[in-house]
Amino acid sequence: MQLMKNYSMKIEINKSVFERFPKLESERLLFRNILLSDSKDLYLIESNEAVLKYMDKHKMESIRDSEKYIRSCRASYKNGNSIEWGIIEKSSNSFIGYFGFWRIIKEHCRAEIGYSLSPNYWGKGYMTESLKKMLAFGFNKLRLHSIEANVNPNNNKSIKLLEMIGFKKEAYFRENFLFDDKFIDTITYSLLERDLKDSLDTTV
Template sequence: METQINEQVFETFPKLESERLFFRAYKKSDAQTLLNLRSHAAVSKYMDTSIPKHIEDTKKRIEGYHNAFDENKGITWAIIEKSSNIPIGDFGIWQIDKKNARGEIGYILHPDFWGKGYMTETINTLIRFGFNDLNLHSYTANVNTENENSKALLLKLGFKLEAYFRENFYYDGQFLDSEIYCLLKSDIE
C-alpha cells in the first residue's frame, strides 16, 4: 500500500512527555479509570458515542487501542499528571490515512482537570510528534457544533474550520451537525 508516513513509529509504543504531563499506552489495569472518565456526564455530553457501563466495555476499548496500534492504524495515549502520577484523560490519532498522511485526532480530560491548559499542552505535543516523527501532513478533527471547549482548543492550536456538515451524523435518535477542523504542517512552520 502506498504510504507517506513513517511506519517505524509503530515498532515500539512512543511514550511522550511535556512539562507537566507524561503520555503512555493504556494498560488493562486502567479500565476502571477509563470507565469513570468516559461515563462522566460532562465528558460524554458531546462525544456522540455509546457511553460505557461496565468495566468489560472499557477493557474492550483498551484492547481496541492496542489492536489499532499493532495494525499501524492509530495511537492512543493515556495522559498522566506528573505531580499526582494518575491518569487524567487520553488523546490520540485514529483512522490514519497513510496515503494522504492525514490523521484524525480525539481527546478527553476528566473535568477535575479542565481549565489548567493541560489539553493545550497535550495536543501541542501530539501535533509535533505527528508532523516530525510520524510524518503526517495534516490533522483533522470532527466536533459537535455545540462543543465550545473543544472548538476553542482547536482554534487556539491553529486549526481552521473547513466544513460545516448539516445533520450528517445520527446519534441517539437525532441527526446532528458537525464541524470539521484541519491543521496543515505548513500552518505552524
C-alpha cells in the same frame, strides 16, 4: 548525451513508529500507552455525563467496556491504524485522560484526532499541553501532512481549543451524523504543518 534519471522521494507516513510504542512527555504530563490497569479510571471518564455531553457517543456501562476499548487500542496500534496515549499527571501519577490519532489515513498522510479529559482536571491547560505535543509528533515523527478534528458545533470549549492551537475550519456538514435516532451537524477542522502557531512546541 547522458539522460538524467528522475529520482522522486515517495511521500508516506513513517511506519517505524508502530514498531515500538512512542512515549512522550511535556512539562507536567507523561503520555504512554493505555494499560489494562487504567481501565477503572478510563471507565470513570467515559461514563461521565459532562465528558460525553458533546461527544455524540454512548457512555461506557462497566469496567469491562473500558477493558475492551483498551484491547482495541492495542490491536489498532499493532495494525498501524491508530496511536492513542494515556495522559498521566506527573505530580500525582494519575491517569487523567487520553488522546491520540484514532484514525490514520495512510494513503493521504492524514489523521483524525480525538481526546478526552477527566472533569477533575479541566481548566488547567492540560489538554492544550497534550495536543501541542501530539501535533509535533504527528508532523515531525509520523510525517503526517494534515490532521483533522471533527467536533459538535455546540462544543464551544473544544472549538476554542482547536482554533487557539491553529486549526482552521474546513467544512460544516449539516445533519451528517446519526446518533440516538437524531441527525447531528458536524464541523471539520484541519491543520497543516505550515498553519502552526509560533507558540506551538515542535519538539518531541
